[in-house]
Amino acid sequence: MFNTLSGRFLALTTVFVMLAEVLIFVPSVARFRQDYLQLRLERAQIASLALLASETLDADLEAELLENAGVYNVVLRRDEVRQLALSSPIPEPIHATYDLRNDSALQLIRDALRTLLDADERIIRVIGDPVQQGGLLIEVTMDEAPLRAEMLEYGLRILILSAVISVVTAALLFAAVQAFLVTPIKRVVAQIQSYADAPEDARRIIAPRAGLRELREAETALQAMETQLTSALRQKDRLAQLGSGVAKVSHDLRNILTSAQLFADRLDSSEDPLVKRMAPKLVGSITRAVNLCESSLAFGRAEEPPPQLARLPLAALVTEVLEAERLAAGEGGEVEFHDEVPPGLVLRADAEQLFRVLSNLVRNARQAIMAKGGGGHVTVSAREDEDAWWIYVSDTGPGLPPKAREHLFRAFRGGVAKGGTGLGLAIAAELVRGHGGRLELTRSDETGTQFAICLPRSAPQMAVG
Secondary structure, X not given: XXXXXXXXXXXXXXXXXXXXXXXXXXXXXXXXXXXXXXXXXXXXXXXXXXHHOOOOOOHHHHHHHHHHHOOOEXXXXXXXXXXXXXXXXXXXXXXXXXXXXXXXXXXXXXXXXXXXXXXXXXXXXXXXXXXXXXXXXXXXXXXXXXXXXXXXXXXXXXXXXXXXXXXXXXXXXXXXXXXXXXXXXXXXXXXXXXXXXXXXXXXHOOOOOOOOHHHHHHHHHHHHHHHHHHHHHHHHHHHHHHHHHHHHHHHHHHHHHHHHHHHHHHHOOOOOHHHHHHHHHHHHHHHHHHHHHHXXXXXXXXXXXXXXXXXXXXXXXXXXXXXXXXXXXXXXXXXXXXXXXXXXXXXXXOHHHHHHHHHHHHHHHXXXXXXXXXOEEEEEEEEEOOOEXXXXXXXXXXXXXXXXXXXXXXXXXXXXXXXXXXXXXXXXXXXXXXXXXXXXXXXXXXXXXXXXXXXXXXOXXXXXX
């Protein structure tokens, strides 16, 4: 039971109520002791007034008066001259004297605790003020044992009452916690367990309906998380199906491209100058397509291979990318390509992966300009500093729409061109991250768009070619 929220709440409530009762009990017992002693003084004062009627009293009457007052001796000082006294034999010496006229609350509590803890039978002297201004002071001698017995009985009653209050309060709070807190939490837990059995089922997503604000906020947050998870699982399933299809297509496409590669190799023996100039680029493009198909066949790993880093002249790679895009743009000259990479700039990267990144960015820029119409230009530039190499791909296109900027590097959500899947930028960003760098959008407005590739100079822990 104590491993449950309600059980621990019940135990804590009982403990706290008992602690509160203890804090009340101590001053209550001190007050009871003070009232008890004050009552003995009042009875003794009434008994001593019998001396006003007669100067002497019969010994039996005097003993009866003292017994009724519960004291051994009484001294009532009426004024500076007169005082009344009743006396009887004291069985043992006086142990302590208590003056109720000047005791502070702390002193009264300390004396009460001393009385409770000391089991010895003692004789005490008590001094106080007479009631109704019946004199200057009154002093009695009495046995402390009856006082202690009365205090113990009073404390026992307080203890029993405290226990009853604690049990009743704890039971009521236990029922309240069960109704208002534990039951709603159990409902949320049951819903989570139900959702875990079939997270793809949108019908099992929780509908917030708790009355408590904090619990309703938790249900709302859980609803958002379950909604996102269900969407992600559905997308993952679609991606798995897509991957299976792509693997099949890649297998057949690889065979086709392999045959095309054999025909392209024969073009190398042609004497035509144009063919001699274009054949190596055609062979290189087909080779990359074959390699990409082979990589797609390993789609189940869902990751790119680690980059094989080597020193790479960037200008030659950029020239190859731009020439391929010029061919794709056609002879109309609608899109101009500018290479502003410093000729001597050498960086460390995987040539094949960096080619894919730049080709993707330049292709997106070209397609954006062609979709806008009216022409434009694409510029590739680069620089280096002490920490990194920077490559910039800029265009004069229409800029990215807000939806594309919001999900820019997320597969199937960051597509820019109409009909695009959004995979290109997601793959490019992943390849750059594999180099330990980052791909970021630095500018996108009506004047155009610019992407920046940052490749760190510090070599990450990778295989270096």
